[in-house]
Amino acid sequence: MLGIYVHLPFCPYICPYCDFAKWPHRRSAAKRYLDALCSEIEAAPAAQASSIFLGGGTPNTYEASQIGALVERLRARFGARESAEISVEINPELVGAGDLRIYAGAGVNRLSIGVQSFDLAEIRTLGRRHTPAQVAGVVAAARRAGIRSVSLDLIFAVPGQSPASWRASLIAACELGVDHVSAYGLTVEEGTRYARWREREPTAFFNDDREADLYETALEVLEAAGFEQYEISNFAKPGHRSSHNANYWENGEYFGFGVGAASYRDGERSVHTRDLEAYLRAASAGEAIPGTSERLEGAARAGEAVMLALRTAQGVSFAAFKDRYGLDFISFYRPILGRLVEDGLLDIGAAGARLTKRGRFVANDVCGAFVMFAP
Ligand code: SF4
Numbered sequence: 001m002l003g004i005y006v007h008l009p010f011c012p013y014i015c016p017y018c019d020f021a022k023w024p025h026r027r028s029a030a031k032r033y034l035d036a037l038c039s040e041i042e043a044a045p046a047a048q049a050s051s052i053f054l055g056g057g058t059p060n061t062y063e064a065s066q067i068g069a070l071v072e073r074l075r076a077r078f079g080a081r082e083s084a085e086i087s088v089e090i091n092p093e094l095v096g097a098g099d100l101r102i103y104a105g106a107g108v109n110r111l112s113i114g115v116q117s118f119d120l121a122e123i124r125t126l127g128r129r130h131t132p133a134q135v136a137g138v139v140a141a142a143r144r145a146g147i148r149s150v151s152l153d154l155i156f157a158v159p160g161q162s163p164a165s166w167r168a169s170l171i172a173a174c175e176l177g178v179d180h181v182s183a184y185g186l187t188v189e190e191g192t193r194y195a196r197w198r199e200r201e202p203t204a205f206f207n208d209d210r211e212a213d214l215y216e217t218a219l220e221v222l223e224a225a226g227f228e229q230y231e232i233s234n235f236a237k238p239g240h241r242s243s244h245n246a247n248y249w250e251n252g253e254y255f256g257f258g259v260g261a262a263s264y265r266d267g268e269r270s271v272h273t274r275d276l277e278a279y280l281r282a283a284s285a286g287e288a289i290p291g292t293s294e295r296l297e298g299a300a301r302a303g304e305a306v307m308l309a310l311r312t313a314q315g316v317s318f319a320a321f322k323d324r325y326g327l328d329f330i331s332f333y334r335p336i337l338g339r340l341v342e343d344g345l346l347d348i349g350a351a352g353a354r355l356t357k358r359g360r361f362v363a364n365d366v367c368g369a370f371v372m373f374a375p
Pocket of ligand 1: 010091
């Protein structure tokens with residue numbers, strides 16, 4: 001498995017909670033970026049991709065014809081077969097039925113729509129400008145265009161959100177008949193406008209207990225509607241799990257192209273610079289992209305793999321862990337397993353370990369214990 005991630009960093013406006021590598025859209029910068037990106041892609045080593053993901057930013061600030069051409073270039077460059085999952089993230093107010101037909105014609109078979117909420121007040125609080133009616137229109141148009149899988153992103157613990165409005169958003173997503181939902185708790189990142197808001201008015205934000213209640217509502221509503229939870233934040237109808245994301249959680253390899261993009265190859269994780277000018281200069285000149293890299297070895301590499309596997313529904317397989325890292329999971333992690341099991345956070349069976357329902361609410365803490373573990 002090899003995933004290809006391509007970062008398209010321009011957005012029509014900047015959301016107040018966003019910490020991604022992104023810039024306001026300007027046509028000249030976007031064109032220059034696309035040229036640099038294509039140079040970087042051409043300079044990459046030969047490989048066969050099992051999935052391609054165009055994320056951002058807002059990829060559909062580019063014309064549909066540019067997205068179609070980029071997808072075709074990536075498919076040809078990385079020998080992606082017909083069966084490869086090819087996803088594009090989109091903002092629902094910037095895409096028309098004709099655009100989706102162009103995407104589908106280029107081989108896009110999965111759409112990930114940044115909806116966040118179906119409540120207009122919450123959508124505006126999040127700095128977004130679309131309407132629920134536009135989302136419904138995009139889902140219907142994606143179906144008509146023949147795009148196989150349609151996914152929505154939703155956010156909970158938004159200031160001003162109520163348990164009832166969150167439930168209503170989940171139900172609205174289910175009623176649209178989408179195949180996949182990603183439900184994320186709002187994270188307030190340092191340096192964002194939301195961080196400054198929380199400093200001024202901490203009570204506007206959810207505490208952990210109230211946020212856990214909303215997460216539980218997501219599990220209940222989505223599972224009742226026929227979605228399987230296959231990762232902490234991801235829910236799919238049968239046959240619609242994202243293989244691109246599954247590859248990350250299985251600690252598979254991926255190439256990342258574009259400013260701020262991450263790659264993982266041969267045990268080495270590298271991240272491109274978030275300095276747009278530095279990226280453009282290097283990529284256009286065919287030079288190595290500045291950034292950081294680290295080689296994970298021993299306990300750190302194993303801990304990272306456990307963290308990723310525990311986020312999934314199937315959890316850690318002892319046999320696969322032994323195969324890959326040469327370690328017996330139970331003996332290696334014995335010093336921390338007892339407490340996690342006693343606290344009701346981790347379930348240990350004969351063949352593997354996974355988070356309990358309670359453990360899923362505090363997944364970052366449980367996973368952190370494995371990442372930090374040093375024998
Ligand atoms: S659209 Fe996405 S990437 Fe762009 S500013 Fe908003 S959250 Fe960030």
